[in-house]
Amino acid sequence: MNESLHLETLRLLHFKNYEDASLTCSSQLNAFVGLNGMGKTNLLEAIYYLCMCRSPRAVADRHLPRRGSDFFRLEGLFRRHGRQEAITAKLRPGKKKTFERNGKPYDLLSEHIGLLPVVFIAPEDTQLITGGSEERRRLLDNTLSQLHAEYLQQLITYNKVLDQRNRLLKQFAEQQSFDAGLLDAYDRQLWGPADYLYRERERFLADCNPLPIARACRIPRTQVPFQVRYRSPLQERSMADCLRENRDKDRLLARTTAGIHKDDLDLLLDDSPVKRYASQGQTKSLALGLKLAQYRMLQQGKNTPPILLLDDLFDKLDTERVGSLLALLREQAFGQVFLTDTDEARVLDLLHSMGAAHRTFRIQDGTASPIVMA
Amino acid sequence: MNFSSKLIEQAVEAFAGLPGIGRKTALRLVLHLIQQEEEVSLHFAETIAGMRKGIRYCSTCFNLSDEAQCAICRDPRRDPSAVCVVESIRDVMAIEDTGQYRGVYHVLGGVISPIEGIGPEQLQIDSLVQRVREGVVQEVILAISPTIEGDTTMFYLSRQLQELPVRISTIARGVSFGGELEYADEFTLGRSIVARIPYKLQDE
Ligand SMILES: [Zn+2]
Numbered sequence: 224m225n226e227s228l229h230l231e232t233l234r235l236l237h238f239k240n241y242e243d244a245s246l247t248c249s250s251q252l253n254a255f256v257g258l259n260g261m262g263k264t265n266l267l268e269a270i271y272y273l274c275m276c277r278s279p280r281a282v283a284d285r286h287l288p289r290r291g292s293d294f295f296r297l298e299g300l301f302r303r304h305g306r307q308e309a310i311t312a313k314l315r316p317g318k319k320k321t322f323e324r325n326g327k328p329y330d331l332l333s334e335h336i337g338l339l340p341v342v343f344i345a346p347e348d349t350q351l352i353t354g355g356s357e358e359r360r361r362l363l364d365n366t367l368s369q370l371h372a373e374y375l376q377q378l379i380t381y382n383k384v385l386d387q388r389n390r391l392l393k394q395f396a397e398q399q400s401f402d403a404g405l406l407d408a409y410d411r412q413l414w415g416p417a418d419y420l421y422r423e424r425e426r427f428l429a430d431c432n433p434l435p436i437a438r439a440c441r442i443p444r445t446q447v448p449f450q451v452r453y454r455s456p457l458q459e460r461s462m463a464d465c466l467r468e469n470r471d472k473d474r475l476l477a478r479t480t481a482g483i484h485k486d487d488l489d490l491l492l493d494d495s496p497v498k499r500y501a502s503q504g505q506t507k508s509l510a511l512g513l514k515l516a517q518y519r520m521l522q523q524g525k526n527t528p529p530i531l532l533l534d535d536l537f538d539k540l541d542t543e544r545v546g547s548l549l550a551l552l553r554e555q556a557f558g559q560v561f562l563t564d565t566d567e568a569r570v571l572d573l574l575h576s577m578g579a580a581h582r583t584f585r586i587q588d589g590t591a592s593p594i595v596m597a
Numbered sequence: 598m599n600f601s602s603k604l605i606e607q608a609v610e611a612f613a614g615l616p617g618i619g620r621k622t623a624l625r626l627v628l629h630l631i632q633q634e635e636e637v638s639l640h641f642a643e644t645i646a647g648m649r650k651g652i653r654y655c656s657t658c659f660n661l662s663d664e665a666q667c668a669i670c671r672d673p674r675r676d677p678s679a680v681c682v683v684e685s686i687r688d689v690m691a692i693e694d695t696g697q698y699r700g701v702y703h704v705l706g707g708v709i710s711p712i713e714g715i716g717p718e719q720l721q722i723d724s725l726v727q728r729v730r731e732g733v734v735q736e737v738i739l740a741i742s743p744t745i746e747g748d749t750t751m752f753y754l755s756r757q758l759q760e761l762p763v764r765i766s767t768i769a770r771g772v773s774f775g776g777e778l779e780y781a782d783e784f785t786l787g788r789s790i791v792a793r794i795p796y797k798l799q800d801e
Binding site: 380383384386387390391393394402404405407408409411412 | 710711712716746748749756
């Protein structure tokens with residue numbers, strides 16, 4: 224059994240609806256049960272935040288402190304390859320958020336990404352199928368950033384240069400001016416990062432097939448051929464050509480219209496676009512398949528199972544299938560799992576039947592109390 | 598804060614307008630100026646006023662200067678054929694502290710950043726091109742921070758200068774520059790200016 228990454232204790236101060244809560248976790252299965260709106264998902268969000276320096280939902284940091292408060296603090300004591308890693312996240316008014324690893328603050332938050340691999344599976348994952356291309360790029364970027372520190376650096380550079388280039392194009396349009404030399408300066412700075420990001424994305428997607436794991440988990444409605452195909456303008460031309468060819472269009476529309484920031488994944492079910500043909504049930508299953516593929520890629524790439532956060536999984540799967548999913552994860556070098564559910568009896572039964580170490584917490588109005596089994 | 602005196606209140610507001618000074622500190626400084634001999638406080642005020650009225654930008658390099666031309670540009674022992682291009686006067690001070698550089702400077706006044714509303718026309722770029730065009734300058738050394746904005750500025754400058762008979766060089770990467778230049782270790786900085794390398798553009 225591989226237990227090379229897990230969260231031992233978690234403390235939340237003024238985070239979301241928690242004033243001051245502490246939890247001691249099982250290294251295997253953990254469940255948060257309680258009614259909706261009591262704060263189950265907030266605990267998953269706190270764990271994710273400690274791993275990724277941001278909320279899994281695109282929520283601004285200033286919305287994370289408890290109502291009436293202007294700061295929060297999260298403390299997570301992790302065990303990674305046998306060593307303790309104390310991670311602290313702090314947000315104070317008027318200051319940038321800070322992260323500390325074993326008491327030492329990070330200079331750059333990006334240095335923390337990838338230390339504690341994590342996958343967050345939530346009902347809104349269906350956006351991966353039905354939403355715009357940015358949803359799918361975010362999944363790609365999230366996975367590759369956790370796998371390679373260099374990827375995140377290149378992505379940050381690309382996005383910063385792109386912001387400057389777009390602002391410049393806007394100024395050209397507003398002032399009816401043009402300076403080809405200055406635009407060249409930005410184009411050149413996009414070439415390197417774009418080519419790097421393209422190569423990494425392509426290589427990653429060649430290895431990534433969401434179907435086998437989804438089938439193995441007996442996720443319903445995945446018996447038909449499901450394909451993930453990478454689509455990027457860089458498949459046909461270099462970033463330099465791409466920018467050159469679109470320069471007039473960019474000037475006209477006052478933004479960078481082509482490049483790696485427009486990449487997408489074509490999701491095909493039986494050779495037809497999933498978006499148009501998938502049923503609601505298929506959509507949920509395929510989104511789950513994509514996330515489980517992310518889990519597997521991280522597990523392989525990091526040589527350790529990521530922490531898995533399962534928010535409201537019973538929305539997608541019935542109890543029996545949740546059971547077989549957990550059983551499968553157990554067989555394959557089982558990592559630490561946190562899940563949420565409204566039905567206490569259902570979860571207790573399930574965890575019991577797994578025969579793995581587990582803890583269940585009853586969540587009520589921002590308090591988490593362990594349920595002790597008689 | 599409740600003031601019994603309008604004069605004190607105004608002075609506190611003035612101090613509190615300075616970076617890093619809160620109202621409490623501002624009040625302490627004002628009370629200190631009151632407790633001192635009048636002559637001492639007046640001398641302080643006159644020094645500030647004199648500095649502000651007298652200071653100007655050097656007409657050649659745009660370094661801050663007491664005269665129309667700065668002490669570095671006027672110094673006959675400096676080599677006017679080498680011009681080190683920097684972002685701000687802080688960088689000039691840091692490089693001067695190394696004692697390794699014998700050429701002159703050109704202070705841009707920042708780096709290009711459309712997001713900050715700074716384009717080439719907000720910086721001393723035309724004046725640099727003009728200066729090179731006059732023919733004395735044989736080498737331009739770009740000592741600009743290795744950030745996205747710094748890279749943009751360096752590339753843009755090299756483009757503006759490419760038709761002119763001048764060598765363009767840069768200092769080795771890894772030396773902290775721009776805002777951090779003043780904290781850079783003198784030995785490393787001095788050495789990297791002496792051992793500068795030709796500025797090269799990445800090819801397509
Ligand atoms: Zn001067």
